[in-house]
Amino acid sequence: MKAFLREALEAVEAAGLRRALHPLTSPQGREIVIDGAKVLNFCSNDYLALAGDPRLAEAAAGAAQGYGFGAGAARLVCGNAGEHEALERELAQVKHTEAALLFNCGYMANTGIIPSLVGRGDAIFADKLNHASLVDGAVLSRADFYRYPHGRMDVLEAMLKKTGDVRRKLIVTDTVFSMDGDVAPLAELVVLARKYEAWLMVDEAHAFGVLGPTGGGLVEATGTGDRVAVQMGTLSKAAGSYGAYVAGSRDLRDFLINTARSFIYTTGLPPAVSAASRMALKLMAHEPWRRTVLLENARKMRTALQGAGFDTLASSTPIIPVMVGDACRAKDISCKLLLRGIFAAAIRPPTVPVATARLRITVTAAHTDADIARCVEALKDVS
Template sequence: MWQRLERRLADQRQRGLWRQRAGGTAECIDFAGNDYLGLAHHLRLADAQAAAARRLGAGSGASHLVSGHRDVHEALEQRLATLVGRPRALLFSTGYMANLAVMQTLCNTQTRLFQDRLNHASLLDGAALSGARSRRFHHRDLDDLTRLLARRPAGSDALIVSDGVFSMDGDVADIRGLAALAQRHAATLMIDDAHGIGVLGEHGDGCVGHAVGCDQVPILVGTLGKALGSFGAFVAGDATLIEALIQFARPYCYTTALPPGVAAASLAALDIVDAEPERRARLSTNIALFRRLARNASLPLLDSHTPIQPLLLSEPARALAWQATLAAHGYQVGAIRPPTVPAGTARLRITLSASHTPAMIEQLVATLNVCQQREPDARCHA
């Protein structure tokens, strides 16, 4: 067994796919993380977390169903339900666990499950563990999904699953188109809006939120660890969905509840999202500035209007070389390679935040242009 692992590790390194943990340094400007509103280091979140930890303890001590569920968890669930316009919400320790929980609870061997080809790994793993018969449709291709739905056995349950904002491409699912197809084919629609919550929508309610009702998107998953700057996740929907998850979802029943301080920090983040819409406005301005400068520099920019701005570099070695140059100039940017993205689509995943200044963005693009000018024969995909 160990020899097989050593062979796999050697192959991973040889192909330029070696992964390393990257915590960043104080000297680096972070263009890699998902702190879209600049809340992760906000003092109000830190103070709320510390105060709740002193009052209720550093950890919750048990699962929600034993003795870990506190008033602060209840208050957070109610606020999240209100944010996204759903009757109920249920907290989970991570978005990964939330997605596993939903699919494990809703699906069985008779269910037909249809997923966008570029869905997050947690959704793909949830499908594999659910026991359902699973098919993947071409990215954002409603015609392909229609063909697959038409072939499913008559009378079988069907679940359509898609990211809201796709984490590596930054584009947004056609939520209304998916909802219309689901209703036409008597299927249920699930959207994982991890990268939309706090960022998109009139009030930061995401790409679904109040704009698309619970009757059209009955299952909505969101995260607390990206734009909200905290940690954890939630599933929102009607009482039947939430009670079923409480009763039957193994990733919920058998996991220690979020620390009370983390829940309190998330409540503080929601207060800021409500009170400071200018953070979303500043983020939008930063996205527009980056895209304008990147286009002017003929950088290989994908078509995204969210904080996730990928530069398609094709080969892992090229992505790593650009990443190293950026690091040497004080910028932390993610080099994303297979299997996280399909073969031939290695990229830099640049993420923007409300905390970035115009000068930071201008200097980043100037450094990216340096990377490009060192490759006079490299083809760009503007």
């Protein structure tokens, strides 16, 4: 095994694809201390700048004092804390659905929901750029798996037509694509789903708290809630907390409680984590300026980057790719930025397709105009 591990690591190193962990010794925020150096942070998903908000920590601490820390068991045993059910009711309100169910994280939600809904002999249709957790959920389900090129509704329709007599069809898509920052054509997807009698599942991980009049996501923004059967999202990004949810009908919730293996066979979240998420939902509702500033910052960053000649694909959200192409070059630019006090992660294959390595710049509600200008100037210097 020793030789196998060494050779594998040398191969990823030679391809410029080796990944490594960098120790963080500060709270999350616009400035963080990483590898011992203070840097401006342009790579978190903490869109509303809530992860480091002391009110979330206080809510968690209060709940931990009241309930203790660990959940003790799976929720179906004795780990079903009141905090979890209260959060689920509040999530259903934010998502305008009958019900919601918590999962321990987004990865577990997607790998639990999909195999519950479809199996052998069924078909899944997925955008090629969907998140890895949706891909893994599809693989686990053993259903036939059809992937259409990014955003290509004509190809999706052809696939749906071809598989007309399949028992169950599930279309699955990110609503905001995590590495490209563009949005799914949801209005077209709901039409195709209805026309071909397919179910539609969306992953709102990067849209929840960001899009829609109250931060409910792209489904809220497009008014398509009654035609999207399964709305999944996470609490680990804009909500600044941890955990994930699925929102939909009461029957969907009950069905998943009875079938989703990543819900059934795992310990419940610590109740304190749900308490922090509840505080985040409260702040999302009472401090709408966070979303306004976030979207304005995203617009400013995108405009400045495009003005400087960078290719930002079709981004229209706080996720703004700066395309580089070559993985080694992307890593090199990211390292040079770090030396100038700017943290922008290089995203390389297999997270993105070969030859599309990029810097994934994200802005939050905490960035200032000066921060944005500093980032763009540094990028111009080192590119």
